[in-house]
Each structure stands twice: as structure tokens, then as C-alpha cells.
Amino acid sequence: MKTIDSVLRYLGWEPPERSTRSSQRQSKVSVAIAVLVGVAVVLAPSGAAFAAPAEVTAAAEEPGTITGIVTDSRSGDPLEGVSVSAFSPGVTSTVASGLSAADGRYSLQVRASAYQIQFAKSGYELAWYGAGVTETRERATVLDVVAGRTTTADQALEKIVYPYITGSVRILDKYGNPAPKGTIADINAYRCRSADPASCDVTSGRTTSLEDGSYSLRAWETGTYRVAFTGYLTGATISYTPEWFDRAPSREAATSIVLGDEETRTGVNGTLRPVDYLDQIFVDVPEAHAFYGPIQWMGDTGLSNGFPGPGGTKEYRPAIDVTREAMAAFLYRYSGVTFTPPATPSFSDVPAASEFYTAIEWMKAEGITTGNADGTYGPKDAVTRQAMAAFLGRLNKEDVSNPGPAQFSDVPSSNPFFGYVNWMKTSGLSTGYPDGTYHPLENVTRQAMAAFLYRNDLQAGSPDGNL
Structure with a gap:
């Protein structure tokens, strides 16, 4: 002492x-x-x-409180789950932090001192109390918190609203048909730094197409963009030629898109074709034709030679009816077999000299046709939809002895082609008409026949040729 x-x-x-x-x-x-x-x-x-020595214990210092309400700047609604943090000026580590409640309120207990308050929530701009949305921490208000007292700091957060680019991408096979399921398009938006197309090289948004080809791309900021489409199929070696909007082969030839705040640009569409995409085969069936793909497939595989067109071109004549002799030729070529016909004709109206003689005799030998009751084949007659169903069913050797319930309202069980028409529906080769009918006596056009054969080939697993 x-x-x-x-x-x-x-x-x-x-x-x-x-x-x-x-x-x-x-x-x-x-x-x-x-x-x-x-x-x-x-x-x-x-x-x-x-x-x-004095046994003096200092009383615990009473804290101060920072409290307030966080709201959406546009709607004024309270925001829940906002991370609120208190920083000492010039220090990067937080002194205290918490989350706003369902009513937007928050409360931080801190020692008496000076603080800057930060507000953060996903989907909203980061904000500092007292500073504008685009301003930094250096512009934030410094709050002087007094022990035992409450300091209020309300804050409105600005929701981040990005510009968008939307559209769809068609991805084709080499014939112009839809690409195999699972083929995806990559869509990239490149922001331009100047008027020079070469400056459009800053990736400022990327997405992939959905199964139906549609997409919605969020651009990261406003500005001028050029959009590129590329395609791929997981596990396959198919290569696709890139395309730039609008139907351009390169960045330099692409059309620019200008995006403003919160703007959505629609209709930014593209088409991706494989590098082995075929040129148009028939002069009367352009790429925009509804049956372009199946008809290209018919021409490329040799299932149809078409008709002579002007200037040495070939025509397919898609809208005319399929004749029974043409049907025989289609199916015989499709089978891929080599057949030697009998010396004696089976049908009185198809002589051995007919260019369709071998194909028609093959149809007879395979049981695909029995001809007419009078011993004729009717080679120039049009093929009806019900007869076409029978031809395809017999070609595939389908057992239709138990056809099940009627699939179309205009093809009852009493129809002699009932089983084959039902099979067309259950196999997915035909969906019929929107009103639930099949139109069994309607003639089959050449374009429709191309589609039926192509679908049949897809189901057989050989879209490039034979069964």
C-alpha cells in the first residue's frame, strides 16, 4: 500500500x-x-x-441506435431482406449490420461515433445514405450517433431495370427441317463502343434459346448493340454457320440495335443452318415454303426426280395430287431394294414398257397393293388419304388387327381402311384436321406426301434415306 x-x-x-x-x-x-x-x-x-488501490468499475457505455425504413423508390412499398451495414468513415469493414423486416424497418445498435450507412439488395442499386444512386461512398452522409439516442436514416432503393432483347431462332437441319431435339442457339449481344462495327466486341448480354426457339436476353446496359446467333447440339458434331441480326453473315454487315432505359426490343430473330445446308433443289419450292424441308429431303435422297423446269431447272409441283404410279415410285425408291419384276404384268393397265412397271410390280409382290377389283391398278388415279394410310402401313408391315377406338370422327370402324387410318394417328404420322376429322377421301398432294414420308423416316430412325 x-x-x-x-x-x-x-x-x-x-x-x-x-x-x-x-x-x-x-x-x-x-x-x-x-x-x-x-x-x-x-x-x-x-x-x-x-x-x-481504488476498486472502481466504469459503467458500460450506453449504445446509440440507427434505425429507419427501406422502401422501393417507385412504388413506395417496404422492402424486406435489405442488408443494412454501418461503416466508420474511411474503414472498409462493417461495424454493425442487419436485415430489414417485412415492414422495411431495420435497427442497428452501435457505439457513439460517426458512421456511413450502406443498403444492399439483389435486384436493386447499391445505395449509401445521403448519396444519389450513381454516387459513391465519398458522397454519403456521415451520421453522428449519440449514446442513448436514436438516429433515423430512411432509404429508398432504386430497382435495377435492364433493357431486353427478345426474339426467336430457327435451327434447321441440312434440308431445312427443324434441327434434332436438343439443338440450342447461343445468343450474344455485343455493345458497340463507337460507330465502327469492329468496336461492337464487348459482350453485354448472353442467353440460350428455349425448346421452342424463343429467347429473352437481358442487356447489361443501354447503348448500341449487334446480336449474333450460334448453334450447337450436345454430343453431336454438327457445325452451324453463325448468323448476325438481321440475316447478316458477319459483324460488319449486321444491323445495329439501340437500347434505351427499360426498353425491350422485340422481333430480333435469327436462323441457323448447318455448314452442309443444301441449296434449293426445286425451282418452285423456295425456302419459305411450308413443306420446303421434306421436299428438299425428297430431292436429295432421290425419292423424287421432279419435273423438267425452265432453263434446265427442276420443278416439284407441290400442290398437284399424287398419282398411284408416282406413289409406287416413291415407296419403291424409299425401300432401297432392288427388285426384278415378272415378265408378265400383274395389272392390265401397267404394261412392262411403263416407266413405273418395276415399282408397281414391287408394290404387288410386297402386298402393299392388290389393285382394283377389275384387275387394273389405275396408275393415273389420284391417291386418297385413306389409301395412302394403307400403303404406308403395309410398307411398315404394321399389324392393325386390333386398331382400338376410332381416332377420327369421319373414319368409323366400318371403313375398310379404319385400322391403317387409326395407325396414322397413333404413330404420329398424321394429326388430322383441327375439327378432329381425317378427310379419308381427300386426295393427297405431292407436298403432303413428302411430309408423310419424311415423318415416317424420322420414326424409322434414318432421316437420310431408307427404312
């Missing part, structure tokens, strides 16, 4: 020599002084005073 005199000497006061009584009186004074300076005093039995 230190004596009181030593404490007082430490404080700069030197006590003089005096009598015991005077000393006792001085001790009392010293005690009073010692108490004032925060030293505990112990009186000895003789009355001498001794100083002991």
Missing part, C-alpha cells in the same frame, strides 16, 4: 513536520483529498491514513 503522504507527494504536495494531533488532523484532510482524487483510504488504529 502507498501512504497518503506518498500519494500527495506524487500530486506535488509536501506535508510539513507537525505534532501527533496536528498529524491526525492532517490525516483527516489527507483522507478527504485522497477521496477526491479517487484513492481509497485506510485508517490505521493509530489514526494514520493509508491509501489503497
